[in-house]
Amino acid sequence: MSEGAVVPVKATQASSIQPGNREWIDRAIWTERMLAALDNGVKGNKWFSLIDKVYRPQTLMAAWQQVKVNKGAAGIDGQSIERFAADAERYLGELAEDLKEGRYRAAPVRRVEIPKAGGKPRPLGIPTVKDRIVQAAVKRVIEPIFEKEFLPTSYGFRPGRGCKDALREVDEWLKKGYTHVVDADLKSYFDSIPHARLKERIEKRISDGRLLELLADRLRQDIVHGLERWTPTGGTPQGAVISPLLANIYLHPLDEHVTRQGYAMVRYADDFVILCPTAEDAGKALDEIKAWVEANGLALHPDKTHLGDCRIAGQGFEFLGYRFETGKRWVRNKSLTALKDKVRRLTRRTRGDSLGRIIADLNPMLRGWYGYFKHAQGRVFQTLDALIRRRLRALLRKQEKRPGFGRCYADHCRWPNAFFAAAGLFTMVEARRQASQSR
Numbered sequence: 017m018s019e020g021a022v023v024p025v026k027a028t029q030a031s032s033i034q035p036g037n038r039e040w041i042d043r044a045i046w047t048e049r050m051l052a053a054l055d056n057g058v059k060g061n062k063w064f065s066l067i068d069k070v071y072r073p074q075t076l077m078a079a080w081q082q083v084k085v086n087k088g089a090a091g092i093d094g095q096s097i098e099r100f101a102a103d104a105e106r107y108l109g110e111l112a113e114d115l116k117e118g119r120y121r122a123a124p125v126r127r128v129e130i131p132k133a134g135g136k137p138r139p140l141g142i143p144t145v146k147d148r149i150v151q152a153a154v155k156r157v158i159e160p161i162f163e164k165e166f167l168p169t170s171y172g173f174r175p176g177r178g179c180k181d182a183l184r185e186v187d188e189w190l191k192k193g194y195t196h197v198v199d200a201d202l203k204s205y206f207d208s209i210p211h212a213r214l215k216e217r218i219e220k221r222i223s224d225g226r227l228l229e230l231l232a233d234r235l236r237q238d239i240v241h242g243l244e245r246w247t248p249t250g251g252t253p254q255g256a257v258i259s260p261l262l263a264n265i266y267l268h269p270l271d272e273h274v275t276r277q278g279y280a281m282v283r284y285a286d287d288f289v290i291l292c293p294t295a296e297d298a299g300k301a302l303d304e305i306k307a308w309v310e311a312n313g314l315a316l317h318p319d320k321t322h323l324g325d326c327r328i329a330g331q332g333f334e335f336l337g338y339r340f341e342t343g344k345r346w347v348r349n350k351s352l353t354a355l356k357d358k359v360r361r362l363t364r365r366t367r368g369d370s371l372g373r374i375i376a377d378l379n380p381m382l383r384g385w386y387g388y389f390k391h392a393q394g395r396v397f398q399t400l401d402a403l404i405r406r407r408l409r410a411l412l413r414k415q416e417k418r419p420g421f422g423r424c425y426a427d428h429c430r431w432p433n434a435f436f437a438a439a440g441l442f443t444m445v446e447a448r449r450q451a452s453q454s455r
Contacts, residue, residue, distance in 0.1 A: 040175035042156045044074045054164055060223075063161055067226040070153045071115035076108050079152035083145065083257070091144030092126045092240055100145045111146055118226065122147050124238035124245065125253055132350075139207065141239065141253025151257035154230060159261055161221050166264060167271045172285035173260030179336045179388070185282045186289065186335060187345075190326070194280055194291035196298040197340075199333035200305055201320035205286035206259060207251035209266050210313040211235050214252075217265050234258065250313075260285065266312075273308050277301070282335075289335055298323050337388065344393040352396070355385055356403065363407035365414040371439055374411070378404065379442045386444045390451065397444035405436055 038051070046054075069075060083097070090096045100107055114120040123144045129137035143151065159175075166174065171182035202208075215232065222228060234256075238247050252259040263285055274281045279301050280291045290305070292298040302323060309316055324331030332341025339348040362377050382404070386397070409427045437443065 037176065038160075041160050042075070042078060044078065045069050045072070045157055046160055054160060062221060062223040063158075064223050066157050066222065066224040067115070067230070069157045070150075070227065070230070071112045073108065073112060075153045075156060076112055076149060079149045079156060080104060080108060082152050083148045088148070089128075089142050091142050091147065092124050093144050095145050097145060107146070108149075111149065115150070115230075120150065120230070120233075122150070122233050122237045124240045125256070127239050127241040127253070138254065140255040141259075143237070143256055147234075147237075148257050150230070151234065154227070155258045155261055158222065158227070162261065162265055162268070165221075166268060167275060169271045169275060169281045170264060170268070170283050172283065172287070173264065179284065182282050182284045183336055183338065183345075183391075186291070186340065189280050189282070189291040190340065190343075194293050195327050196292045196295050196323070196325050197333050198290040198292070198298050198302045198305065199320075199322055199324065199335070200288055200290070200302075201317040202286045202309070203315045203317040204251075205314065206254045206263060207248075208314060209252055209263065210250050213313060214262060214266050217269070218262075231258075269312070270305075270308055274301075274304070277304055279304075284336055287335065289333060295323070295325065338392070345391055346394060347389050347392045347396050351389070352400075355381075355400070359400075359404055359407060363404070363411055365411050367411060368415070371408065371412065374408070375436075375439055375441050379440070382442045382444065383447075386442075386447055390448065397448055401443045401445050404441070405431075405433060408436060408441075 041051075080100075084101060087097055111120070123146070125141040125143050125147075128140050128142060130140050132138050163175065171177045171179070171185070214235070215228070218231060219228060235252065236247060238245055239253065252262045267283065267286070271281070271283065274290065279297075282289055282291070290298070290301045292301055302321075306316060322333075324333060326332045326340050327343055329342050332339050334340075334348045337348060337351040339346040358381060359378070362381075363374060367374065389396075409431050412431060413427060433443075437446075
């Protein structure tokens, strides 16, 4: 690090799991005595006798409720959430007995591919409902142990933290002049985590052999995609309940390494940026990252990892849906494309629903999108509002069986902006205007 560079203050802060910040912890599992041990430390810094907390009826019931709320498709066995719910008490009893007697084995994971705007499809693993419940139960038991050690630099898939917190942190560092950025992207991270090293990191804190075997069995699950079936030698599939926690456990040493070097890093799962006051610092930080990644069996994406001064046009970086460039936050093109595609699907000209029904489908999506991107610069909200009204006018014209796409001015007069406002359509420009007035 260059002489005089500022060491991040927040890098020295304690983890987020402090007394008074434990609302997310399952108190049916984590008693006052266990929480005291979490604060004061346990012998050898390792936890024993945890498996009985996994197969407790209360733990499995809480895990089932979590899985049921999250919904999701059926796994390889074809059992849906609805079918499990029809006889949940019996299924949970059988699951508890299998776990207690050591008979439980994870079923293969069904893999599907989720389309991504402008890129390769994203692989998603779908475990069976039973496996999701077991994973959720295990997570409830072991997450506090690792959350106690996780650093403030990590924001992804952690209790009480999220994308907006990570974006605020990035903003703070940019305002302090840390504008030279290492924009890093781990290549196929969730599919490439080395199993042996991941197990070593888990075993540093957990010595319950049966629970460790349960996690090992989870990592050995076969993957089925169409007519193909294979046993993975690395990775933890996206879509599995416990995968985000395992992913954070594996990258925790990276957080420690970068913090020791004095760099300001903001990480959200496998997506992270390092912000530096000078180009020299950024270059050294990238060298540190490359060395750590290679030593830990991972790889940086060659086309998606770069250095830049985000004050300069063309040298900005993308993070969590935004593009940071020229001192401003913009909505990145992929995020815009994804929203426009969703709007087009909901406003097909052949859709026969009433305008009220269509607006009722649009509004929650639009409110959520605006709520996340409300800090974006430019005329993006005006452009999107105009696109949505134009789509609705075309749909109304089609429903009246009028040929062609119509004349823009005539349709605008027939269905002006006020018409859609009266029908209850959420508009981003109006939301921003009201927010500005409130401020």
